[in-house]
Amino acid sequence: MITLTVNGTSHTLDVEPDTPLLYVLRDDLALHGPKFGCGLAQCGSCTVLLDGVAVRSCVTPVSAVGAKKVVTLEGLGTSARPHPMQQAFIDEQAAQCGYCVNGMIMSATALLAKTPNPSDRQIRQALAGNLCRCGTHQRIVAAVKRAATTKGA
Numbered sequence: 565m566i567t568l569t570v571n572g573t574s575h576t577l578d579v580e581p582d583t584p585l586l587y588v589l590r591d592d593l594a595l596h597g598p599k600f601g602c603g604l605a606q607c608g609s610c611t612v613l614l615d616g617v618a619v620r621s622c623v624t625p626v627s628a629v630g631a632k633k634v635v636t637l638e639g640l641g642t643s644a645r646p647h648p649m650q651q652a653f654i655d656e657q658a659a660q661c662g663y664c665v666n667g668m669i670m671s672a673t674a675l676l677a678k679t680p681n682p683s684d685r686q687i688r689q690a691l692a693g694n695l696c697r698c699g700t701h702q703r704i705v706a707a708v709k710r711a712a713t714t715k716g717a
């Protein structure tokens with residue numbers, strides 16, 4: 565049995581310790597914000613926060629989570645009350661197919677927690693490991709800048 569705290573709720577699950585956290589989130593907890601892209605820590609689409617740090621859940625064994633708090637896209641905000649980062653992505657229309665957006669939002673949220681007013685360069689560096697096959701990068705950077713100016717408003 566593994567106990568996980570996800571989006572503020574504790575879950576005790578009968579899963580193998582080496583199961584990727586991504587599989588547990590999607591298959592056992594029905595949290596489909598984090599996406600399976602490569603499964604190899606190469607694309608960032610599976611990104612979640614572990615105690616506020618952006619990690620790739622596809623290569624994180626569930627047994628490695630321990631007491632750290634997991635936050636997924638669903639834990640940031642809701643459709644009715646989106647997180648400022650989610651609202652900024654909507655306002656900037658920063659998605660085409662949308663597959664990368666989970667990872668972009670989670671990585672950008674971790675960035676702003678540490679660096680509230682990042683430069684374009686810092687945003688690009690923070691998101692460099694998150695791949696977008698649609699070429700939406702300009703709008704994504706604009707969304708992160710917008711979130712930096714509106715968060716807490």
Ligand code: FES
Nearest residue numbers: 601602603608622
């Ligand atoms: S699915 Fe995890 S990095 Fe690609």
Ligand code: FES
Nearest residue numbers: 660664696697698
């Ligand atoms: S919007 Fe399609 S992968 Fe980024």
